[in-house]
Amino acid sequence: MKPISTLLLVAALSSIAPLASADVLLIDAISEAPANSGDGLLRPRPGQTMDAVRAQFGSPSEELPWVGEPPITRWVYPGFTVYFENEFVINTVVHR
Template sequence: MTIPGHVPVAEKQMMPKRGISMDEVLGEFGEPDERYGPVGEPPITEWVYGSFRVYFEHHLVLHTIDLNTIVMPE
């Protein structure tokens, strides 16, 4: 059975975990393809890697989005 937007655990890619630093992300995943920000207060920065995006508050990971699991409305 296939569930839309669901990726089996064995197929999930490794992504940065919440709370790690920008330096740790760089060390583990290398340079991002693109960088945006920081913008706003607190400062939010976005780094784009091939199939995922990482959002930082100040210098720590706030959230990571796996672009392979996003289901867009029709």
């Protein structure tokens, strides 16, 4: 009896094995992201105020109105988008 139950277990497991899959993480693509320095794409840093960003980078090409609570505002520049919470930068995303 024991060999039959082992055989059934092996058959059951082998039937679900083809369903398993994995994604490939491309580390090279991540390392190619520009640094927030003079060597890469210079962009606002977290904690900067709206006034400081405007003084350093000029007026954005698009200012989207705030959404949600706390208010999150987006400023779009040619190479990146800046996200503000209230008056402070929380993130900058480089356009690809």
